Amino acid sequence: MAGIQIRKYRDDDAETVKEIFTNGLSEHVPSSFMHILKQPLTQMVLMCLFCALMASSRSFLLPILAATLFLAGTRQFVIYMLNRYIDKSFRSDLNKISEVYMQQKDSCFWVAEIDGRVVGCVACLPAARSPGCLELKRMSVRRSHRGMGIAKALCKTVADFTRDRGFPAVILYTSTVQTDAQKLYEHMGYTRLREFAIPELVGKILNFTLIEYRLDLQADGKKD
Template identity: 75%
Template sequence: MTNIQIRKYRDEDAEIVKEIFAFGMSEHVPSTFTHILKQPPTQMVLMCTFCALMASSKSFLLPILAVTLLLAGARQMVVHMFNKYIETSCKSDLHNISETYLKQKDSCFWVAESDGRVVGTVCCVPNETAAGCLELKRMSVRRSYRGMGIAKALCRTVADFTRDRGYAAVILYTSVVQTDAQKLYEHMGYKKIRESVVPEFWTKIMSFTVLEYRLDLQQDRKRD
C-alpha cells in the first residue's frame, strides 16, 4: 500500500464520503438479485407462473414475457430497497458526520486518502446491545483502489481505537451477499457469532440474512 493516509474526517469530506457510501451500497444490487433468484419461493413463483400461462395460452411467448416482467420487477424492488437505505443513511448519521461521530464519546470517523483524494471510509460507535464493545460501521473503499490493503488498514485503525479506549471487542454487521467483506473480516481475525433474518416482509421472503462478527481484543489499559 503506497501513498495512502488514514486520517480523521473533515467537514469538507462530506459529499465525497456520501458518494463512496452510495456507490459501495449500489454494488450489492446484482448479488442481492442473484440471491433472490436462488430462493425456493422465488423459483416456485416463476415456475408456477410459467406453467399456468403455458397451459392456458398454449403459447411460449406469454409465459416468457410474464416471467421476464416478474424478474424485472424483482430487480427493481432490490434497487428501490438499496436506494431507500442510501437515502435514509444520508439523512441520518451521514448528514452531519462531525456531530454524529467526532463529537460523541468513544466514536470516530476516518477516511483513507490517496494523493489528496478520499478513497475509503470507516467509523465506529459504542454498540447499542453489546456492552463493552465498539461497532465498526460505514466501511467502504472505491472499487479502483481495492486490493491495495486500504480496507485492512481501516480495520486496524478501528481496532487500535477500540483497544486504546479499553473496550473488549469490535462488533460489526454485514449481509449474506457481501462475500468479499466476510472474507476480509475473517482474515482480520473476526469471528462470526450470529446470523439473523432482517425482520421485514420482503427480506424474510428473500431470506436476507445479517451476519454479526466480533473481534476480541487484548486489553492493555482500562477504559477512562
C-alpha cells in the same frame, strides 16, 4: 500501504464519503438479485406464473414475456430496497457525521486518502446490541483502489481505537451477499457469531440475512 493516509473525518469530506458509500452498496445489486432468485419462494412464484400462463394461452411467448417482466421487476425491487437503505443511512448518520461520530464519546469517523483524494472510509461507535463493545460501521473503499491494503488499514484503525479506549471487542454486521467483506473480516481475525434475518418482513420472506462478527482485543488502555 505506501502513500495511504488514514485521518479523521473533516466536514469537507461529506459529499465524497456519501458517494463512496453509495457506490459501494450499489455494487451489490447483482449479488442481491441472484440471492432472491435462488430462494424457493421466488422460484415457486416464477414457475407457477409460467405454468398458469402456458396452460391458459397455450403459447410460449406470453409465459416467456411474463417471466422476463417478473425478473426485471425483481431487479428493480432490489434497487429500490438498496436505495431505501441508503436514504435511511443518510438520515441516521451520514448527513450529520460530525454530530454522530466526531462529537460523541467513544465514536470516530476516518477516511483513507491517497495523493489528497479520499478513497475509503470507516467509522465506529458504541454498539447498541452489544453493550461494552464498539461497532465498526460504514466501511467502504473505492473500487478503483481495492487490493491496496486500504480496507485492512481502516479495520486496523478501528481495532486500535477500540483497544486504546479500553473496550474488549469490535462488533460489526454485514450481509450474506457481501462475500468479499466476509473474507476480509475473517482474514483480519473476526469471528462469525451468528446469522439472522433483517427485521423487516421482506427480509424474512426472502431470507435476506445479516452476519454478526466479533473481534476480541487485548486492552492496553483505559476508557477516558
